[in-house]
Amino acid sequence: MPTEKVVPSSATKSRTPRATVKFVPELVYFEPGALDYPKGKQIMAWVKAQGIEHQMTTSHNRITNFPGETEVEQYRIAKRTLVVGVRKTLKFDQSKPSAEYAIPIGTGCIGHCHYCYLQTTLGAKPYIRVYVNTDDVWSAAKRYIEEGKPEVTRFEASCTSDPLSIEHITGSLSELIEKMAQEEFGRLRFVTKYHHVEPLLDLHHNRRTDVRFSVNADDVIRQFEPGTSRFEERIEAAGKIARAGYPLGFIIAPIYWYNGWEEGYRTLIKRLAESLPEEAKRDLTFELIQHRYTKTAKSVIEKRYPKSKLEMKEEERKYKWGRWGQGKYVYPDEKAGALKTLISEQIYEHFPTSRILYFT
Numbered sequence: 001m002p003t004e005k006v007v008p009s010s011a012t013k014s015r016t017p018r019a020t021v022k023f024v025p026e027l028v029y030f031e032p033g034a035l036d037y038p039k040g041k042q043i044m045a046w047v048k049a050q051g052i053e054h055q056m057t058t059s060h061n062r063i064t065n066f067p068g069e070t071e072v073e074q075y076r077i078a079k080r081t082l083v084v085g086v087r088k089t090l091k092f093d094q095s096k097p098s099a100e101y102a103i104p105i106g107t108g109c110i111g112h113c114h115y116c117y118l119q120t121t122l123g124a125k126p127y128i129r130v131y132v133n134t135d136d137v138w139s140a141a142k143r144y145i146e147e148g149k150p151e152v153t154r155f156e157a158s159c160t161s162d163p164l165s166i167e168h169i170t171g172s173l174s175e176l177i178e179k180m181a182q183e184e185f186g187r188l189r190f191v192t193k194y195h196h197v198e199p200l201l202d203l204h205h206n207r208r209t210d211v212r213f214s215v216n217a218d219d220v221i222r223q224f225e226p227g228t229s230r231f232e233e234r235i236e237a238a239g240k241i242a243r244a245g246y247p248l249g250f251i252i253a254p255i256y257w258y259n260g261w262e263e264g265y266r267t268l269i270k271r272l273a274e275s276l277p278e279e280a281k282r283d284l285t286f287e288l289i290q291h292r293y294t295k296t297a298k299s300v301i302e303k304r305y306p307k308s309k310l311e312m313k314e315e316e317r318k319y320k321w322g323r324w325g326q327g328k329y330v331y332p333d334e335k336a337g338a339l340k341t342l343i344s345e346q347i348y349e350h351f352p353t354s355r356i357l358y359f360t
């Protein structure tokens, strides 16, 4: 658990690019029992060392009134609030197709990606929650691994958060990586838009954790992903991860149709190829996900990011029925086909030994 003082992004804005700083919450709540665990105590020590305001709460469900005049302001403050608690539900959600189960180490994210799916899945609870009882979570994971034998059971650690963005506070991802290294029949994976990989580089991972970086055309990152690491930082971090021996992949998502998209995605793949060290180019995987939205997501995005230029016009989309009733709006076949073809060709041109796992 690091104890160095981390400087909030607002204090360094003029000198340092925004994404190089680590997240520092403005307010931290501790739920009952959290301080009974070593991780809860460690987080409290970190909070005190940072001089962050903190208080106890009987439950995160009671944290409903965030300061701010408007809903947008309240949302922004909620995203800078951390809740430290004990994970009670140890039955894991499914996480098909990328893994069998979602492994819970936290929820919420410090980023402000306009199209983030957490907008709808977390609804009125956009604050960041972390769990201190990672030993209980790991025991549950072990049971799933045992049940799944002789098949390999995969766990996704980024279903409800970006775990790297809070790793300097919890250390939970590192714990999972080292534990998974011992499991012949278990694999861990996570995806991130952050570059703070240092804590992971010296871990014993045994190549049983897949690290994926979410990347996009530069215009898309700059317009729609405030609060995340810049493209160059993610690529540099990807190189470090590859040199540390982890299996590496990229998720290009959401693939977005805009004026100049061909050049944008060509440049993206070219820059990846130019920037990555040779060892990172071996056995790369790519996952390609086109932009989609639901009607619920659209109304939340319009409220929270009222100036967003994210295009969500139903008349320009194709409706795709969803398994749970609510359908999504994706690109019509012609546009989706053009996106898939150009990006796949570029990937195979620059990374002939890589694999595209899917386009969806």
Ligand code: SF4
Binding pocket: 108, 109, 110, 111, 112, 113, 115, 116, 117, 118, 161, 162, 193, 228
């Ligand atoms: S970094 Fe990922 S989890 Fe965080 S806001 Fe952006 S899309 Fe959502």
